[in-house]
Amino acid sequence: MPQARDIASAIPGKAPAKIGADALFKWFTIIAALVVPIIMAGIFWELLSLSWLALKTFGWKFFISEAWNPVTQNFGAASSIFGTVVSTLIAMLLAVPMSIVIALFLVELAPPRISKVVGSLIELLAAIPSIIYGMWGLFVFAPFMATYVQPFLGQYLGFLPLFQGPPMGIGMLTAGIILAFMVLPFITAICRDVFALVPAVLKESGYGVGATTWEVTYKITIPYGVVGVLGGIFLGLGRALGETMAVTFVIGNSHRISASLFAPGNTIASALANEFAEATDPLFISSLIALGLVLFIFTFFVQVVSQLMLRRMYRGWSIKV
Amino acid sequence: MKKLVCMMMLLAFLLAAGLAQAQTLINGAGASFPYPVYSKWAHKYHELTKVKVNYQSIGSGGGIAQIKAKTVDFGGSDDPLKAEDLKKDGLVQFPTLIGGVVTIINVPGIGSGEMVLSPEVLTDIFLGKIKNWNDAAIAKLNPNLKLPNQAITIVHRADGSGTTWIFTNYLTKVSNEWKEKVGNAKSVSWPTGVGAKGNEGVANNVKQVRGAIGYVEYAYATINKIPYTKLINKAGKVVTPNMDSFKAAAAAADWKNAPGFYMVLTDLPGDNTWPIAGATFILVQSSQLDKERAREMLKFFDWCFKHGGAMAEELHYVTMPDRVVDLIQETWSKHVQYADRTGMKQIWP
Numbered sequence: 001m002p003q004a005r006d007i008a009s010a011i012p013g014k015a016p017a018k019i020g021a022d023a024l025f026k027w028f029t030i031i032a033a034l035v036v037p038i039i040m041a042g043i044f045w046e047l048l049s050l051s052w053l054a055l056k057t058f059g060w061k062f063f064i065s066e067a068w069n070p071v072t073q074n075f076g077a078a079s080s081i082f083g084t085v086v087s088t089l090i091a092m093l094l095a096v097p098m099s100i101v102i103a104l105f106l107v108e109l110a111p112p113r114i115s116k117v118v119g120s121l122i123e124l125l126a127a128i129p130s131i132i133y134g135m136w137g138l139f140v141f142a143p144f145m146a147t148y149v150q151p152f153l154g155q156y157l158g159f160l161p162l163f164q165g166p167p168m169g170i171g172m173l174t175a176g177i178i179l180a181f182m183v184l185p186f187i188t189a190i191c192r193d194v195f196a197l198v199p200a201v202l203k204e205s206g207y208g209v210g211a212t213t214w215e216v217t218y219k220i221t222i223p224y225g226v227v228g229v230l231g232g233i234f235l236g237l238g239r240a241l242g243e244t245m246a247v248t249f250v251i252g253n254s255h256r257i258s259a260s261l262f263a264p265g266n267t268i269a270s271a272l273a274n275e276f277a278e279a280t281d282p283l284f285i286s287s288l289i290a291l292g293l294v295l296f297i298f299t300f301f302v303q304v305v306s307q308l309m310l311r312r313m314y315r316g317w318s319i320k321v
Numbered sequence: 322m323k324k325l326v327c328m329m330m331l332l333a334f335l336l337a338a339g340l341a342q343a344q345t346l347i348n349g350a351g352a353s354f355p356y357p358v359y360s361k362w363a364h365k366y367h368e369l370t371k372v373k374v375n376y377q378s379i380g381s382g383g384g385i386a387q388i389k390a391k392t393v394d395f396g397g398s399d400d401p402l403k404a405e406d407l408k409k410d411g412l413v414q415f416p417t418l419i420g421g422v423v424t425i426i427n428v429p430g431i432g433s434g435e436m437v438l439s440p441e442v443l444t445d446i447f448l449g450k451i452k453n454w455n456d457a458a459i460a461k462l463n464p465n466l467k468l469p470n471q472a473i474t475i476v477h478r479a480d481g482s483g484t485t486w487i488f489t490n491y492l493t494k495v496s497n498e499w500k501e502k503v504g505n506a507k508s509v510s511w512p513t514g515v516g517a518k519g520n521e522g523v524a525n526n527v528k529q530v531r532g533a534i535g536y537v538e539y540a541y542a543t544i545n546k547i548p549y550t551k552l553i554n555k556a557g558k559v560v561t562p563n564m565d566s567f568k569a570a571a572a573a574a575d576w577k578n579a580p581g582f583y584m585v586l587t588d589l590p591g592d593n594t595w596p597i598a599g600a601t602f603i604l605v606q607s608s609q610l611d612k613e614r615a616r617e618m619l620k621f622f623d624w625c626f627k628h629g630g631a632m633a634e635e636l637h638y639v640t641m642p643d644r645v646v647d648l649i650q651e652t653w654s655k656h657v658q659y660a661d662r663t664g665m666k667q668i669w670p
Contacts, residue, residue: 171515253518274516
């Protein structure tokens with residue numbers, strides 16, 4: 001910085017005004033950038049102080065207790081945490097492989113015109129509001145699950161505890177699949193852009209030495225884009241963790257932990273959406289805010305872990321190059 | 322010169338706005354259950370008298386909070402406050418409308434009003450003890466129905482609600498087991514089943530899930546054309562949910578000996594009484610600051626009681642019996658007051 005100022009002062013006449021503008025701009029950017037951590041810290045503080053009553057009353061048991069009883073004033077976050085993790089897991093298991101495959105098709109295999117049309121359709125999918133996914137999930141997808149998918153799974157995989165119970169259409173599995181639909185366009189769009197950035201020279205040299213399309217994809221395109229793909233996955237993960245309306249419609253909203261994916265469950269976000277409006281009791285409100293705190297910490301850790309992973313991969317990458 | 326004209330115009334505009342403001346505006350907020358009726362009443366009343374009544378449907382909890390904070394002229398609530406709470410907060414409470422809660426089902430081949438349930442069977446279903454529609458206990462009550470082998474799915478409210486309060490109040494009254502295991506509140510820990518948001522959410526879920534049973538306000542069952550069940554009431558008679566059986570519930574209640582009109586219309590006596598009904602309430606401050614404004618507000622409710630019945634019935638709600646309206650008027654004259662230099666003064670009539 002002092003160097004820059006020296007150069008500026010070396011220019012006769014105009015120097016002072018320029019320094020003023022520079023300083024102004026610098027402070028403006030600093031303040032603007034500071035807004036983000038200040039808001040984050042503020043939210044964290046607010047969540048922590050308002051949930052203190054619940055955390056003090058139930059202690060660490062709050063996080064492992066399955067109870068959620070507004071009558072006896074006994075609350076625990078376990079079923080909500082479980083539901084959040086499981087529904088997100090189902091969504092990621094389905095969406096990640098599919099997104100990568102779609103992106104590879106669009107970049108490597110599809111004729112340019114098809115690629116363009118399908119690409120913009122996928123972007124359109126990302127623009128649909130989540131409540132539309134929810135209503136579609138309840139009115140169209142849940143009956144489809146109840147009549148075709150769940151009876152089929154129950155018949156052939158019913159020996160697994162995962163697929164037992166009456167086929168209701170709504171429940172953890174349906175919520176996970178709807179979530180997969182919702183994060184799919186995000187991950188696909190990012191993967192497509194990342195794969196499209198792979199230098200043509202690299203791919204052409206691959207083909208030049210006689211590699212097949214599969215070998216070029218597997219050994220050049222994917223490794224080159226892996227960092228970007230991971231970034232896309234974490235973006236999708238963040239969205240799946242916090243998704244509210246669509247999940248509320250189809251997950252069944254019950255505070256129970258169940259081995260079966262057909263059974264109803266709930267997520268942190270859906271519990272908040274459902275119960276906040278009419279919660280009048282201090283301990284009830286405090287427990288709900290404690291759920292919010294858990295979600296906040298969850299997403300925070302997802303971000304930190306993703307940043308660490310990406311940094312490590314960058315390091316490995318630069319050594320290779 | 323131009324500036325002056327502008328100023329004049331602005332002044333004129335402000336004056337006009339001020340005059341428009343002088344037209345009485347009464348604000349209320351609270352329960353969503355009576356909202357369709359209140360807004361219809363308010364609309365009609367405005368046409369007739371130019372008095373504007375504005376009601377925001379924000380939920381019972383919000384209604385109670387806002388009338389306590391005096392940010393509205395009246396609050397609406399589905400679950401009544403107890404007399405001692407009313408006294409503590411300086412509020413007056415009176416009922417306006419009655420609605421019934423009905424059990425709706427989605428059982429293949431069974432239409433509206435065809436199935437009969439008893440309090441015991443209903444409780445056992447919601448406790449998760451009766452798991453299939455072909456259970457012997459259900460068959461015994463319905464010898465003429467062909468009951469399918471279909472698992473029962475309970476659909477309950479996922480959000481806190483007055484409807485849940487009324488329904489669990491009924492189950493608590495008819496079953497000790499329910500009272501001990503679950504209890505009576507705006508949201509409870511359900512032994513089994515799936516949750517849905519709002520009356521419309523429960524109605525839609527019951528429609529979508531085969532073998533489902535849920536509970537909703539009567540209007541949602543009729544509008545969505547979902548089959549409802551009959552119930553056996555306290556007198557041991559089979560009753561159909563309709564305006565008449567809700568009115569019978571309102572008439573069966575002993576309003577006179579209910580301080581603060583604290584009254585829950587569940588499990589009441591009478592041959593034709595629907596067992597799961599509830600009233601919705603209005604809360605006003607007992608010491609009013611503005612006498613004229615308070616009078617205008619009470620005049621509005623008076624008009625509603627006298628002329629609003631037909632409008633309410635179009636929307637599947639029942640207004641209070643005349644006998645109860647008289648009691649309400651008596652309460653107004655006794656307990657709604659304003660202070661001047663010489664002490665508390667009566668506002669109504």
